[in-house]
Amino acid sequence: MFRYIVRRLLQMVLTFFGATFVVHALxxxxxxxxxxxxxxxxxxxxxxRTALNxxxxxxxxxxxxxxxxxxxxxTGDFGQSLTGRPIGDMLAQAWPVTxxxxxxxxxxxxxxxIGAGVLSGIRRGGAFDTVTLVLTLIVLSMPIVxxxxxxQLIFGIQLGWFPPTAxxxxxxxxxxxxxxxxxxLVIATELRVTRTSVAENLRxxxxxxxxxxxxxxxxxxxxxxxxxxxxxxxxxxGVDIGVLMSGAIVTEGVxxxxxxxxxxxxxxxxxxxxxxxxxxxILVIVFLVVNLIVDLLYAALDPRIRYE
Amino acid sequence: xxxxxAVTTAEAPATDAGKPRGLAGDAWLDLRSRxxxxxxxxxxxxxxxxxxxxxxxxxxxxxxxxxxxxNAGASGGAIFGYDFQGCDVYAKTVYGARDSVVVAIAAxxxxxVIGLFVGLAAGYAGGWIDALLSRFIDVMLGVxxxxxxxxxxxxxxxxxxxxxxxxxxxxxxxxxxxxAARVMRSAVISAKNQDYVAAARMLGAGxxxxxxxxxxPNSISPFIVVLTILLGVNIAGxxxxxYLGVGLKGDxxxxxxxxxxxxxxxxxxxxxxxxxxxxxxxTVLAFIMLGDAVxxxxxxxxx
Numbered sequence: 001m002f003r004y005i006v007r008r009l010l011q012m013v014l015t016f017f018g019a020t021f022v023v024h025a026l027x028x029x030x031x032x033x034x035x036x037x038x039x040x041x042x043x044x045x046x047x048x049r050t051a052l053n054x055x056x057x058x059x060x061x062x063x064x065x066x067x068x069x070x071x072x073x074x075t076g077d078f079g080q081s082l083t084g085r086p087i088g089d090m091l092a093q094a095w096p097v098t099x100x101x102x103x104x105x106x107x108x109x110x111x112x113x114i115g116a117g118v119l120s121g122i123r124r125g126g127a128f129d130t131v132t133l134v135l136t137l138i139v140l141s142m143p144i145v146x147x148x149x150x151x152q153l154i155f156g157i158q159l160g161w162f163p164p165t166a167x168x169x170x171x172x173x174x175x176x177x178x179x180x181x182x183x184x185l186v187i188a189t190e191l192r193v194t195r196t197s198v199a200e201n202l203r204x205x206x207x208x209x210x211x212x213x214x215x216x217x218x219x220x221x222x223x224x225x226x227x228x229x230x231x232x233x234x235x236x237x238g239v240d241i242g243v244l245m246s247g248a249i250v251t252e253g254v255x256x257x258x259x260x261x262x263x264x265x266x267x268x269x270x271x272x273x274x275x276x277x278x279x280x281x282i283l284v285i286v287f288l289v290v291n292l293i294v295d296l297l298y299a300a301l302d303p304r305i306r307y308e
Numbered sequence: 309x310x311x312x313x314a315v316t317t318a319e320a321p322a323t324d325a326g327k328p329r330g331l332a333g334d335a336w337l338d339l340r341s342r343x344x345x346x347x348x349x350x351x352x353x354x355x356x357x358x359x360x361x362x363x364x365x366x367x368x369x370x371x372x373x374x375x376x377x378x379n380a381g382a383s384g385g386a387i388f389g390y391d392f393q394g395c396d397v398y399a400k401t402v403y404g405a406r407d408s409v410v411v412a413i414a415a416x417x418x419x420x421v422i423g424l425f426v427g428l429a430a431g432y433a434g435g436w437i438d439a440l441l442s443r444f445i446d447v448m449l450g451v452x453x454x455x456x457x458x459x460x461x462x463x464x465x466x467x468x469x470x471x472x473x474x475x476x477x478x479x480x481x482x483x484x485x486x487x488a489a490r491v492m493r494s495a496v497i498s499a500k501n502q503d504y505v506a507a508a509r510m511l512g513a514g515x516x517x518x519x520x521x522x523x524x525p526n527s528i529s530p531f532i533v534v535l536t537i538l539l540g541v542n543i544a545g546x547x548x549x550x551y552l553g554v555g556l557k558g559d560x561x562x563x564x565x566x567x568x569x570x571x572x573x574x575x576x577x578x579x580x581x582x583x584x585x586x587x588x589x590x591t592v593l594a595f596i597m598l599g600d601a602v603x604x605x606x607x608x609x610x611x
Contacts, residue, residue, distance in 0.1 A: 011446075018447030026460040141593030143544035145551040145564060146585040149571045153582070157575055246454030250551065254571070268458055269553050276462060280455045287452055 004299050012292050019284050020073065024066045027277050073285070078278040081267070087278040090263055097168060098252070098259030101182065102244055104175055106237070109183035109190060114233065117194025118226065124199050132195075136188035144185060144247045148254040151181045165256040178255040185247045186240040193236055197229040204228075231302050238294035245283050335529070335605040345601040351594035355587075358402055359409035368399035370561055391570055391580035400561060401583050407562040408588070411476050412542040418481025419488055419542075420535050426485065427492025427531070432500060432519055442493070448486045454548060456483050461554040471558040476549055480542050488534045495527035502526070529606040533599050540595030547588055563588040 072079060078087040120129035142150075155177055156164030162177035201207060202225060210220045248261035256262070260279060267275030339345045358365055373395040383389075391397050430441040457479050464475035499505065500523050508522050547564025549555030556562050566584035574581045 014443065015447055015450045018443075019450035022447060022451050022456065023459060026456060027463055137593065137596065138589075141540070141596055142589050143547055143592060145544070145547045145567055146589050149567060149574065149581055150585055153574045153578055158578070242452035245452050246548075249454065249458075250548065253552075264458070265552065268462065271462075273462070276458060280459055283455055284451050288450055291450075 001299065005296060008292065008295055008299075012288060016285070016288055017070075019288060020070060020281065021066065023277070023281055023284060024069050025062075027273075069281075073281055078282065079274045081275045081278075082270075082272045087275060090275070091260070091279070091282060094258060094260045094263050097170075097257060098248060098261060101175055101179055101252070101257060101259060102248065104172070104179035105182035105244060106186075106240075108179055109187045109240075110233075112183075113187050113190035114194050114230070117191040118198050118221070118229070120191075121195040121198025121229075122202070122221065124195075129195075132191065136191055139184050140188045142184075144181070144250045147184060148178075148181050148251050151177060152254055167256070168258050170257065175257075178251050178257060181255075182244060182247050182251045185243050186236075190233055190236055190240070193232050194229060197232050198225060201225045201229050231298070234301065235294060235298050238291040241290045242287050245287065332529075335602070338605040339601060342601050342605070344597050345605075348594045348597035348601060351590060352598060355405055355409060355591050355594065358405035360406075362403045362406060365402045366396075366399045368396045370395060370400040370403040372396065372399075389577070389579045391566075391573070391577065397580045397583055400566060401563070401587055403561045404563045404566055404584060405587070405591075407473060407556055407560050408543050408546055408564070408591070411473060411480070411546045411556075411562075412539050414477045415480035415484060415542045415545075416535055416539050418477065419485040419538060420531075422481070423485040423488030423492055423534075424531065427489040428496055428519060428524065430489070431493040431496025431527075432515075432523065434497075438493075441489075445486050445489055448483070453483060453545075457545065457549060458552065458554055461549050465554055465557070471560040472550075472556045473560060476546055476555050479549065480545050484538060484542065484545070488531060488538065491534045492527065492531045495530050496523055499523045499527040530603075533603040533606065536595055536599035536602060540592040540599070543588065543595070544592050 071077075076088060078091065080086055081090065116132050120126070120132045123129055152164050155161050163174050166174035166178060207220060207224060210224045211217075215224075245261070248259065249264050250261070251257070252259045252261035253265035260283065264276060264279045264283075266272075267279065373393045375394045389397055391400070426441055426445070430438040460483065461475055461479040464478055465472045500518075505518060505522050508518055513522070543563075546555055546562065547567065550557075550562055550564030551568040553568070556565050563584040567581060567588070570577075570580035570584075
């Protein structure tokens with residue numbers, strides 16, 4: 001296990017530098033005159049140019065700029081928005097809101113996906129299974145830009161079951177509809193993986209042994225099958241965090257929830273470059289860390305991974 | 309794909325013994341009997357027709373907007389009514405197919421070419437080239453797709469004159485090839501150890517001939533499945549970028565733009581939001597179903 005952790009940590013360091021490098025390269029690409037881009041159409045004096053350079057190091061080369069960017073990330077200095085707010089402060093306010101929304105979405109998605117996945121895995125080919133497969137196909141084909149506005153329109157405005165928007169201090173009920181929308185992004189894949197893995201494990205020898213011992217079906221499925229079937233589902237969570245982040249940008253924008261995604265959404269809309277790059281960089285780092293944790297968890301649960 | 313054509317023109321029944329069929333021929337026979345395949349293919353054909361000749365479906369002009377008709381209900385040719393600017397929603401939805409489909413196809417082609425060559429090179433060469441390319445793919449996957457896309461699309465679309473089509477194509481293409489490359493790599497690795505490759509090598513075939521004549525045709529099917537699904541993903545990606553304001557703009561007409569524009573007015577008029585959403589979801593669904601059907605047909609284990 002120790003060797004696995006060390007190897008995984010070394011990989012993580014490499015991916016961290018690589019991913020931040022990619023983000024930096026993406027934002028560096030294709031700008032004729034970055035100074036002019038900053039000030040818009042107004043003419044630019046030499047003294048302004050010097051002042052801007054002192055703050056943003058725009059005259060230096062690609063790698064020198066990458067170094068400044070990396071130094072900022074590692075020391076917790078994420079820069080300032082164009083309106084002069086420190087991005088670190090914006091982040092500190094936005095995190096709690098997003099974490100609540102994301103946790104709710106993950107819980108809802110996991111409960112529905114695992115419950116329905118186990119049921120349709122047990123009775124493969126049955127009526128319940130067919131209906132769930134068709135439903136997951138429909139959910140899979142709805143991008144978040146379709147799902148979020150439509151859900152708001154149907155359940156928030158026309159039926160009036162849920163409040164159509166949620167503010168900063170939203171309670172559980174107000175967050176329920178956005179969380180459902182966000183969770184539905186990952187429900188379909190989680191459900192399908194649960195279903196396949198339950199169906200596979202049901203044919204395994206240890207299940208036959210458990211049945212032969214005379215264990216109750218409830219215990220065979222609830223303990224023996226479920227425990228082994230959930231391992232691949234857990235690895236999915238790492239990937240899902242990335243999907244949820246992307247989804248949160250649109251969901252929080254549509255439902256007016258002032259979280260991380262909302263700030264990014266507004267940053268994109270108002271062309272606030274530093275906000276966009278700052279938030280994207282932080283989200284990328286969070287994504288990498290979560291994936292590291294999930295991988296370690298996976299290795300703890302499944303010994304075969306450690307000895308590959 | 310020549311096998312595929314041979315079987316269709318000869319209309320060979322499945323029981324026709326003695327006539328050898330390739331994997332593609334088998335897959336086609338399997339596909340023909342699937343309802344899902346025909347539904348998905350019909351949907352795709354309709355969307356492609358809409359993109360190529362929108363005037364087949366509507367005689368109205370999507371740019372013909374009159375504020376006097378603001379949010380008016382369905383009437384005459386405008387079966388979906390009018391939006392907040394008095395534009396014909398049906399015409400706008402039909403014409404929106406073009407930019408959505410063009411962006412998706414072009415971006416998928418770019419991603420496909422990059423993915424094909426990276427996957428082929430990594431799988432065939434092995435060793436340090438494979439290690440390097442695989443690490444690079446891992447790094448690319450370390451940046452969640454939409455986050456990278458926002459940054460890149462924002463940079464590329466800084467030209468106020470353009471309508472953003474090229475920028476979105478480049479963004480989706482440059483960031484979307486990783487899954488295709490991974491699939492290609494593993495398919496090539498399993499194909500290159502087969503006996504027929506060793507036989508061809510012993511007969512004196514060079515690396516180019518081995519790669520493109522022997523390995524590629526036998527490892528391409530999972531790659532094609534990934535690309536089919538990527539078409540749907542890219543249609544959704546364009547809509548998402550346009551919705552966020554870093555995608556199409558100006559005189560472009562697309563489903564994503566329509567959703568972004570009409571969303572805030574949904575309380576007073578729902579139809580302008582609902583119909584582009586339905587078309588968008590149906591198209592994505594068609595490509596996912598097509599990919600699923602092709603995968604089932606090409607995967608001998610499931611037969």
